[in-house]
Amino acid sequence: MTSPLDQIPRLAALLAETGIDTLELAGPEGRVFLARNGAPAAPAHAPAEAAAGEPQGSAPGAVTVASPGIGAFRRAHPLHAQPLADEGTAVVAGQVLALLQVGALLQPVRAPSSGILAAVRREDGALTGHGDPLFDISP
Amino acid sequence: MIEILSRAALASVQDLGRFDAFRWGVGLSGAMDPLALTCGNILLGNEDGAAAVEMQVFPFSVRFEADTLFALTGADCAAMLDGVPLLPWSRAQAKAGAVLRLDHARDGRWRGARAYLCVAGGIDVPEVLGSRSTQLRGAIGGFDGRMLREGDRLPLGRAAGESRGTEIALVPPGLALPLEADGLPAVRVLPAAEYGRFTPASLDAFWREPFRITPQSDRYGFRLAGPGLEPVAPMELRSHGIVPGVIQVPHNGQPIVQMCEGQPSGGYPKVGTVIEADLWRLGQMPIGTRFRFLATDWDGALAALDERQAWLAEVRRLADLLSARSAAR
Known part of the structure; x- marks a missing residue:
């Protein structure tokens, strides 16, 4: 597996083409923060706050589902009123639990393991960042 | 290759249509919802107009003979890939042998x-007069110039190769x-050549009252039921060129909207034309739908097309x- 650090020159090049002056990438392995034009510095590499499988203030044995990307957290598909997964119901590994919306794009959030959807840890519609805890699944 | 497993009728290979063949009396054909076809192709990194399978009778199923990246758009048919539910308007990766099944539209x-099944690389049937769309009237293009049947195997083009994993x-x-008027779906209409030759009262009702799509509606045209249009005086016209979207008024006064498979000429008086930017809305309306016509003008029609293009660009x-x-990961 390649290290995310190997991607920094490419990311810096992509950044240079845009008007963006800070870029933060957080994932299971850590966090990368790129800044230019004198934007304030931040820790270059810190442990990620949350990742799938890492319980965080949740019931013992529960698996926390971390956000796989950024966007507005959507419990239901925009076509339907019914949530994709109801709190307290059984879910199976791979099942779509929610969506992250950026403009017209929707990215699915899938269950990392089977179990009971014990808790929803984010408000419907809330802006969500990579790694934010979204659900707890108890075995 | 993908193999058609269903006996369900009326599915066909379509692209965005055969644009340059009107001069030979060959109509447009193409997807009834060109926006859905384009969206599916965007999801796959295809050319906007890569050929896809248009399905209109469900359930419908196909088998992928090789690993295939595909996208499903249009009607939400609770699609399953080997029993695993797919999101509406999404792309997914099928393994060789996987079966995709679409249920009735939800x-x-x-x-x-x-619904539209787009595949990475597009459906690779030969181009006929510049298009891969099936033209039923002339039995050309698409897959042998006809609707698909159980057992048909469709060749796929070469995918762009770029990873599109996410x-x-x-x-x-x-x-x-969205476009609605007084609680009903709507489409915008430009007045056509004979507009002024219908009575003001019947034109008033045309804009005010809803119309219903009757069961005598298909890819060729939609026959509508609603307030009748009355000519000021009887009209007999010579045949003239027409395009999809033209709203003709036969002698019974109940309008017909020409759709993708519409003939390139006709002789009925024309009250209006559904603008190009809104034809997909009509193309997706199920039989029985009640909808309204909204008046627009040339600038309004162009602005609507710009709005659609801007959304697609985004x-x-x-x-x-x-x-x-995802490729950078």
């Missing part, structure tokens, strides 16, 4: 009548670009961005 905040779906344009930008991001 109700929701938007309901469509036609799963993504789109907010259907029926929600992103979808393309976001899809490419997310795909580039």
Whole structure:
């Protein structure tokens, strides 16, 4: 597996083409923060706050589902009123639990393991960042 | 290759249509919902007009003979890939041998009548007069110039090769670009040549009252039921060129909207034309739908097309961005 650090020159090049002056990438392995034009510095590499499988203030044995990307957290598909997964119901590994919306794009959030959807840890519609805890699944 | 497993009728290979063949009396054909076809192709990194399978009778199923990246758009048919549910308007990876099954179109905040199966590289049937769309009237293009049958095996083009791993779906344009009038779906209409030759009272009702799509409606044209249009005096016209979207008024006064498979000429008086930017809305309305006509003008029609193109450009930008991001991982 390649290290995310190997991607920094490419990311810096992509950044240079845009008007963006800070870029933060957080994932299971850590966090990368790129800044230019004198934007304030931040820790270059810190442990990620949350990742799938890492319980965080949740019931013992529960698996926390971390956000796989950024966007507005959507419990239901925009076509339907019914949530994709109801709190307290059984879910199976791979099942779509929610969506992250950026403009017209929707990215699915899938269950990392089977179990009971014990808790929803984010408000419907809330802006969500990579790694934010979204659900707890108890075995 | 993908193999058609269903006996369900009326599915065909379509692209965005045969644009340059009117001069030979060959009509447009193409997808009834060109926006859905384009969206599916954007999700896959295809050319906007790559050929796809248009399905209008369900359930419908196909088998992928090789690993295939595909996208499903249009009507929300609770699609399953080997029993695993797919999101509406999404792309997914099928393994060789996987079976994709679409059920009846579901109700929701938007309901469509036609679904599109796009594949990376497009359906690779030969181009005929510049298009891969099936032209039923002339039995040309598409797959042997006909609707698909059980057992047909469709060749796929070469995919662009670029990895597009991240799963993504789109907010259907029926929600992103809604158009309603007094609680009913609507389409915008430009007045046509004989507009002024109908009585003011019947034209008033044309704009005011809803119309219903009757069961005598298909890819050729939609016969509508609603307030009748009355000519000021009887009209007999010579045959003249017409395009999809033209609203003809036969002697019984009940309008017919020419759709994708419409003939390139006709002799009925024309009261208006559904604008190009809104034809997909009509193309997705199930039989029985009640809808309204909204008056627009030339500038309004162009602005509507610009709005649609801007939305598509944004979808393309976001899809490419997310795909580039996943490829960089």
